[in-house]
Amino acid sequence: MDVLILGGTRHARALAQRMVDDGVDAVTSLAGVTSSRRPLPGATRVGGFGGVDGLVDFLRENQVKALVNATHPFAGSMTTHAASAAAHLGLPLLRLQAPSWRTLPESGEWTWVADHDEAARAAAAVPGTVLLTVGRQPVPHYLPPLADRTVIARCIDAPDGPLPPRWTVLRDKGPFTLESEKPF
Ligand SMILES: NC(=O)c1ccc[n+]([C@@H]2O[C@H](COP(=O)([O-])OP(=O)(O)OC[C@H]3O[C@@H](n4cnc5c(N)ncnc54)[C@H](OP(=O)(O)O)[C@@H]3O)[C@@H](O)[C@H]2O)c1
Known part of the structure; x- marks a missing residue:
């Protein structure tokens, strides 16, 4: 295998298609955390x-030339x-990542948080229904x-365990449009 793509994003999907189109011997790796997967272009493998x-062993065994x-x-x-694995093996590593939302002009008006706990506290401080994505x-x-709040939890797969009575799970998969989000 020449290229291993660590995927799970639309950028990875687009790259996999380019690899197929260009005849590159590439495999896309998925974590396997969601159950409803659209077939990807080209070869895939699933699981941590x-x-x-383990990653070093995989790269070595499959004689991967670039990650x-x-x-x-x-x-x-x-x-x-x-x-770490690329550095250990001296392999070329490319990071393919969408530009940060901080570059958007309206991002200055948003509340930025460091982690999920801070996000949960920030959402709890604002009245109204919470769309959790x-x-x-x-x-x-x-x-x-958010236990006492009205929450719509939009996920590909339903969360584990019981949820508070005012929580609703909306099973859906993006990409989403502005029009589809306005009703919330
Ligand atoms: N976090 C998000 O909000 C988000 C959103 C959209 C898509 N995704 C995609 O969902 C996947 C899992 O996300 P996460 O936040 O759980 O990542 P993470 O916390 O970085 O990964 C947890 C573990 O899952 C395995 N893993 C993750 N991505 C993998 C891949 N592409 N191929 C094989 N194993 C992978 C690895 O297991 P081992 O240590 O056993 O190798 C990794 O240590 C990623 O591929 C990511 O691109 C995540």
Whole structure:
């Protein structure tokens, strides 16, 4: 294999298509955390590698020549592992990432937070229905501060465990449009 793409984003999908079009021997890797996956262009593999050591073994065994980290900006562990494994093996590593929303003109009016706990507290301080779009896994961070609030949790897969009575799960998958979000 010439190129391993660490995927899970639309940028990774677009890159995989380019690789297919250009005849590059590339494989896209997915974490396998969501159940409803659209087929990707080209070859894929699914599931964690088992940390940095597992990724190093995979890259070595498959004689990968270059690694592309096209994971989501919030996928911090995979990004760290990719950097460590590439450095260990002396492999070229490309980071493919969408531009930050901070570059948008209206971003100055937004509340910026450091993590999910801070986001949950900030959302709890504002009245009205909360549209929660962080995905399934971080939902536990939002349960205590928003337990008594009306919350629409939009996720690809339903969160684990019981949710407070005023919470509704909306199972849906992006990309989403402004028009589709206005009713919330
Ligand atoms: N976090 C988000 O908001 C978000 C949004 C959209 C898409 N995604 C995509 O969802 C996936 C998981 O996100 P996350 O936030 O759970 O990431 P993470 O915290 O960085 O990853 C957790 C673990 O999942 C495995 N993993 C993650 N991405 C992988 C990939 N592309 N191929 C194989 N294994 C992978 C790795 O397991 P091992 O240590 O066992 O190798 C990693 O240590 C990523 O691929 C990301 O691009 C995430």
